[in-house]
Amino acid sequence: MSLVAIAEKDFQDAVRSRGMIALVALFSLLVAVFAFVIRPTGQGEQFATELLLRFFVRPFLVTTLVPLVGVVIGYNAVSGERESGSLKLLLSLPHSRADVVFGKVVGRGAALSVAVFAGFLLPAAVLAVLAQTGGIAAFNAGSYFGFTVFAAVLGVVFVAIAVGCSAAASTQRRALIGGVSIYVLFVLLWGAVTGQFLGAAGGIVDPLPLSTEQVRMFLRVSNPKTGVEILSNAFLGGQLFTGETVNRQISAASMLVFWTIAPPLVGLWKFDTDGL
């Protein structure tokens, strides 16, 4: 399996980078700081795992930092190898370009997941031990672990978008510009951009059998960042893929799948038509 070979090589290459250790350290440090900030002060107070996740870890780490890390890990996947010349070595072996693009998504997605799991779970292990020994009351390890999975999913989606961009870019510089744009669009400006779009496209939306509200909701859910927020909220509320928001959750999940597959495909199409 050519794709697996590339994914494995890329994973090994990525986890050996110094940035990887820095990343794990940064994640751990931030989680530890947040946990310290919300530590129970009075006697008999419970450790608020949900509070930690919902109001600290998610906004500061998951939906802000993890996408950034995904973009940074992904943006040079193909263009970096093209620029350095190692792509020649790679494509001298019997790999198709599809193997290269999707192998990179898998390999780097896995590397990012390892960083997220290591970074989130190291401090959690400390919390769990404290909970066991009675140092703190009731640390909800299940919620925490599930939440970490969502963080990794979001990271992988951004890796996929960035790898697609990297495959399409003819130079490392363009890939970098593309990566920054991805981050700015999805993380910072999605609401403003889609709002503008709705305003401008009013004439097109009106004749459709959809209310503006439905289109707005669709656009909101289309953002992988929002998608993960919706799903993780449902998860923490014990209503993953059930309850009244089930339709919205399914749309969100489908959009996450879409963003994992479509950008690499578009990148591949461009990569395939280009020479090296």
Next chain:
Amino acid sequence: MTAIELRGVRKEFGDVTAVRDLDLTVEEGEVYGFLGPNGAGKSTTIDMLLDLVRPTSGTVRVLGRDATGDGVAIRQRTGVLPDGFSVYERLTGRKHVEFAVRSKEADDDPDDLLERVGILDDADRKAGGYSKGMRQRLALAMALVGDPDLLVLDEPSSGLDPAGAKEMREIVEREADRGATVFFSSHILEQVDAVCDRVGILREGELVAEDSVEGLREAVGGEETLEIAVGGADGTEGAGDAGVEAVRAVDGVSRVDRDGDALVVSCADGAKTRVIAALEDAGVAVDDFHTREASLEDLFLAYTEGDAPTTGASDEGSSTGGADAADEEVER
């Protein structure tokens, strides 16, 4: 079966035509040297064999398959040493070879291959710390994985010292003995002479000559090289320069270079007595001279610089019937 077959291949990058109307055939089991100065289109041609770039027009067939549509199947049976590649800095040499073995679904022992190319001792070091020559050896080891039917080596000796280049030639010879077809490019003819069955010379994207090395030598004809020591110990400065002018004016002389106190003259077979005479007329003392057979370099330059000698230079001034061509020494 033919290993490589290019028909009417043309490749344009924007307004630049890198390769034009190239027809080239390499038979199975042949060792083919692909020569040309830097920028002649060698790497572009090789990239087209491997589907790294696609021809603007024409067809490229490798091992009986279409290069554009069947690249993966072709590369499955081909070992490639690319030009201008880089290694994965953080992975060890052994990991590189393991990756190639996995990619080709071969069962080679990475250590055997690393041993063959002479870098087994450095197998556990990260390739980022390798010298240029070691990287070249590493890529060769990767190319040898799976006993390929075709070896495509782009400037294989670059970065290697003379001993390394010799080892490279020996490996190429062993692969050829095994029955592999070898296609390799070089801008130095000396490197290909010993191993090639046939060479093709590419110039500005066109194949200007294709033959065995002996055949090419014959085609260039009676061209020979004279090395003339002038001035000498009594050292009249500037005598050399006057000599160069005088010799250039002689009929049948194609090239004159200064090499310290010596003049290196490429001329038609019969012109050498006239060259000596011209020097003496110009008042330049000739201490010593000897002739040598047209070197491969001269041969190469004849094809890649100036006018390609399609008719051969031997139809000029062969009056004095050049006697033995090689290493005739005359003491004066």
